[in-house]
Amino acid sequence: MWKSFHQFASPPHFYRLAGYLIPWFGVAALILILVGTYGGLVLAPADYQQGDGFRIIYVHVPSATMSLAAYTLMATAAGIGLIWRIKLAHAVAAAAAPIGASFTFLALATGSLWGKPMWGTWWAWDARLTSELILLFLFLGYMSLRAANDDTGKADRASGLLAVVGVVNVPIIHYSVEWWNSLHQGATIIKLGEPAITGDMLWPLLTMMVGFGCYFATVLMIRARSQVLQRERNSRWLKDL
Amino acid sequence: MSGPLSGFGVVLARDLRLAFRRPGEMANPLLFFILITAIFPLGLSPEPELLRAVAPGILWGAALLSSLLALDLLFGSDYEDGSLEQLVLSGHSLPVLVLAKTTAHWVVSALPLVVVAPLLASALYLPQEAWGTLMLGLLIGTPTLSLLGAMGAALTTGLGTGSALLSLLVLPLATPILIFGARGVDLAAQGMDPVGPLYLLAAILFLALSLLPLAIAAAVRISLD
Numbered sequence: 001m002w003k004s005f006h007q008f009a010s011p012p013h014f015y016r017l018a019g020y021l022i023p024w025f026g027v028a029a030l031i032l033i034l035v036g037t038y039g040g041l042v043l044a045p046a047d048y049q050q051g052d053g054f055r056i057i058y059v060h061v062p063s064a065t066m067s068l069a070a071y072t073l074m075a076t077a078a079g080i081g082l083i084w085r086i087k088l089a090h091a092v093a094a095a096a097a098p099i100g101a102s103f104t105f106l107a108l109a110t111g112s113l114w115g116k117p118m119w120g121t122w123w124a125w126d127a128r129l130t131s132e133l134i135l136l137f138l139f140l141g142y143m144s145l146r147a148a149n150d151d152t153g154k155a156d157r158a159s160g161l162l163a164v165v166g167v168v169n170v171p172i173i174h175y176s177v178e179w180w181n182s183l184h185q186g187a188t189i190i191k192l193g194e195p196a197i198t199g200d201m202l203w204p205l206l207t208m209m210v211g212f213g214c215y216f217a218t219v220l221m222i223r224a225r226s227q228v229l230q231r232e233r234n235s236r237w238l239k240d241l
Numbered sequence: 242m243s244g245p246l247s248g249f250g251v252v253l254a255r256d257l258r259l260a261f262r263r264p265g266e267m268a269n270p271l272l273f274f275i276l277i278t279a280i281f282p283l284g285l286s287p288e289p290e291l292l293r294a295v296a297p298g299i300l301w302g303a304a305l306l307s308s309l310l311a312l313d314l315l316f317g318s319d320y321e322d323g324s325l326e327q328l329v330l331s332g333h334s335l336p337v338l339v340l341a342k343t344t345a346h347w348v349v350s351a352l353p354l355v356v357v358a359p360l361l362a363s364a365l366y367l368p369q370e371a372w373g374t375l376m377l378g379l380l381i382g383t384p385t386l387s388l389l390g391a392m393g394a395a396l397t398t399g400l401g402t403g404s405a406l407l408s409l410l411v412l413p414l415a416t417p418i419l420i421f422g423a424r425g426v427d428l429a430a431q432g433m434d435p436v437g438p439l440y441l442l443a444a445i446l447f448l449a450l451s452l453l454p455l456a457i458a459a460a461v462r463i464s465l466d
Binding site: 134138145148149151154157168172173177179 | 392396397400402406409410412413414416417420421424441445452453456459460463464466
């Protein structure tokens with residue numbers, strides 16, 4: 001098992017494997033997102049309270065899920081890189097951060113657009129919104145710390161440590177914010193209860209989520225490959241390529 | 242070398258002695274704390290009802306910001322003159338040594354805030370029943386802030402990026418402390434039992450005390466590479 005682990009972690013092997021997988025994930029993402037969009041915008045019935053306005057859920061929820069997945073993946077990769085000193089893991093963590101930050105921003109932006117007609121405000125200090133905003137700052141802190149270090153190895157370890165400390169802190173932040181809000185505002189904002197979602201609405205959402213996941217994997221592999229190229233620019237296997 | 246805590250007292254005494262030789266720098270976080278608190282009534286309005294309502298948030302926010310202020314000094318001068326490297330090479334347990342440095346930093350920069358907090362609380366018309374909660378909350382909340390700040394300081398030492406990056410790293414992680422601290426004071430001011438948030442602050446402190454010294458030590462080693 002260890003042998004295959006290290007073989008997978010070798011940059012040339014990863015570079016080839018990712019190059020092989022990218023088209024598959026890319027095509028899957030394209031198909032799933034197209035099908036999900038059609039299902040969400042055309043086939044799904046309008047919500048009885050929110051009308052057609054609810055349809056932004058098909059972008060909002062997958063982005064929010066992906067933002068959390070990206071942070072978890074980034075911190076896991078950084079942890080693996082710190083513990084086993086695997087450079088490839090650091091490259092993956094570095095590649096995941098900007099994608100995660102973009103998903104977080106997209107989740108915040110679509111949430112805000114959704115909030116205006118439904119809650120009557122662009123921004124509410126709702127627990128989940130606030131957690132997502134703090135998550136954006138965690139991503140930005142990670143990226144800034146990485147950018148501030150000139151030396152790649154040092155940047156890897158410093159930002160990796162921050163990601164690991166951050167991931168321990170994320171549940172504490174989440175529950176503190178939830179608790180703060182439930183004490184603070186509660187009923188002041190008329191928030192729609194979460195209705196049990198019907199199958200017609202659910203399947204496009206699940207399709208979109210899997211599609212976003214495939215898209216995330218595609219972009220992650222493209223970015224990780226370019227990270228590998230940058231880091232291995234002096235190595236022999238690259239010249240032979 | 243005797244025992245796992247060897248070196249703690251020596252480093253603590255050294256850092257405290259260094260700090261007390263420069264009383265001007267020592268007073269800075271305290272002055273900053275008072276100034277920030279004084280700015281809010283000027284910007285909002287001098288109405289007692291309003292100030293009483295926002296006092297917990299102002300006091301805790303000011304404490305959070307002042308805890309960031311002196312962090313450059315925590316490892317900065319030791320990094321420049323090489324004594325940080327001596328600490329790493331000393332053979333003592335590095336997490337214990339950085340915990341000693343952080344403790345000294347907390348005594349110098351945060352403990353005075355706990356002492357003057359009631360004074361500022363009375364200036365903001367916070368009811369007297371809440372003063373005890375405020376002091377106790379600051380007493381168990383600010384060590385966590387110092388530990389988080391020390392981790393940020395260790396990660397940014399030697400980068401020459403100034404304190405903006407440090408704030409970006411530390412403030413998001415410190416939000417739970419702010420929330421629980423301010424909530425406790427708020428509850429006490431309304432005559433309710435503030436013990437829940439205080440317990441949570443204490444729980445976070447113990448978590449931070451057990452894990453963060455390891456992270457700070459790792460960050461110091463990374464910075465020295």
